[in-house]
Amino acid sequence: MRKVTINDVAKVAGVSKATVSMVFNKKDINISDETRQRILKVAKELNYIPNSIARSLATNKSYSIGIILPDITNPFFSEMARAIEDEANKLGYNVILCNTDNKMKKEEEYVKLLISKLIDGIIFISGGESKKSLKLIKENNVPFVLVDRYIDGFEENYGVYCKNYEGVVEGVEYLIKNDKKRIIFVNGTSTLEISKQRFKGYKDTMQKYGLYSDDLIFEGDFTLESGKRVTEEIINKINDIDAIFYSNDMMAFGGIKVLLRNGYKIPQDISVMGFDNIQISEFVEPELTTIAQPIYDMGKDACNLLIKLINNEESIEKTHYFTPKLIIRGTT
Amino acid sequence: MRKVTINDVAKVAGVSKATVSMVFNKKDINISDETRQRILKVAKELNYIPNSIARSLATNKSYSIGIILPDITNPFFSEMARAIEDEANKLGYNVILCNTDNKMKKEEEYVKLLISKLIDGIIFISGGESKKSLKLIKENNVPFVLVDRYIDGFEENYGVYCKNYEGVVEGVEYLIKNDKKRIIFVNGTSTLEISKQRFKGYKDTMQKYGLYSDDLIFEGDFTLESGKRVTEEIINKINDIDAIFYSNDMMAFGGIKVLLRNGYKIPQDISVMGFDNIQISEFVEPELTTIAQPIYDMGKDACNLLIKLINNEESIEKTHYFTPKLIIRGTT
DNA sequence: CTGAAAGCGCTTACAG
């Protein structure tokens, strides 16, 4: 059961394969309507599915993009991936999924793989410095868009980010306006640029109101587990806490568990705020007050940007900054 | 900046491209160690990355598999996808992600796309009957493995499933043993085979103990929203509820919210049980008692099975059934 | 131990 090829269609329709090719690629201005119809009919009868691998080899275009991210299991990334895939599909591209677990080695291997598959472009949510990977990508002239995670030295590249600093400022201002004074900040992995930005937003705002103090700062790694661990540490060490600002939602969930189990009432005893607004923040009870990143829009935008790059539509703004938004729910 | 090809490597190394090809494909038994080393060295210097599109065209193998699923944003599927991608990657394959939203039309379009990309195999988590899609897949001799969702008329095909019936039986038995008598069952989309199996597990067990009654049955569609909606209906209609068995975790989360908001204490007033054991079931407080599907193992197994099929390793069991397991947590 | 040549299924100037 050999697959039917363009040759089969051409033979049956009594034309050359060039003509068939043109019809299928809509470069058929010069082909008589009669011929076109005949070709289309034959192709249908034969259940012809064009071999896009052969096509890619000839055109040097794969209509595939790669999406490199730490872990699809993390709701933030799965929502992002969903947005990207939706948009890519709409524009005729499909998406190769790559989970890196923030490992530089895995990133690099995936990049090589993607290049070897003649990928048209890459959406890259980096797990760290990603030096070698980015070098490879650039050497091979593969268009790419960085998302979410800033990378040192790549400020000049195409990227879609969130205004982390402003988001945290808005959150802290809100807490302070509601008479919270002792506001703990739980930072994420402190080597990441986004963590630095979020922390700075907190620090600047607290200092502005004369509320800053070093001993209010703790550090997790963006995981639920770390949220639990840090929160236990917090309630052992610190008295009279008014609120805890977790720099992402996952850590906030972990924190809420620990607080509830230790008899704290949320928000009566302690207010809790997160960052991201992943879907689950509405699952927990009370629902999480958080700084919402427009995750879907960011993914969609990143994909659009990438595909514009692929099509050589230059002269576009290189970096896009999305504005996060305070969403007040039950934990404050 | 043309990409470097096998020809470039061959020329610089002073050999034919056939020799280079053989070295890169480990078919180099016949090649002198000296030549091999020289080729490898040149390749490295030139940063040669083989063009696997060309390779695919020549070998009719893409080392890509497609994974068709309803929605990567749903934690059950993202955990599954993660398992599949991990395993695929380990075996040298990569994964094209396809979200269908349970739409038959989207499934079909993706199948065509995957076939045109010479995909080696497909992992198919169907969103319904999927007749046309499966017909296409079969006509084109693409190996495939069904996962999670049974499809009528395809019992004879390769598939990886969970023993839904047994799982629910175990859960209901457990509730009954703990003196629950009025046990509500919230079914999922009732047209799906998995829903039928889960419902039957409930019905048989309840009848066995003389506890069955039609008015204890409700129906959602596996979404959080439907869990909320149905639960509101339940507390308006039914008195003296001992427990609610939701046929997946997402609906249970929705239900828990509604129960808590209406002043019910869990598990003191009402016990709650879910099905799946997605990661989030540990995020909520109290943590969800649920029937755990071995999601990761199932995904891993499905991927392994598929790749065996791709390699023509026949004589394997066609259908794999995984046994779910009761996990007792805070809601019972 | 290595090379020349055909072929995978397309696309794309070019010629007519």
Place this chain on the structure above:
DNA sequence: CTGAAAGCGCTTACAG
């Protein structure tokens, strides 16, 4: 309006 031919970058018998 349509076809012949070259080429995309590999692999794979086959010959020596």
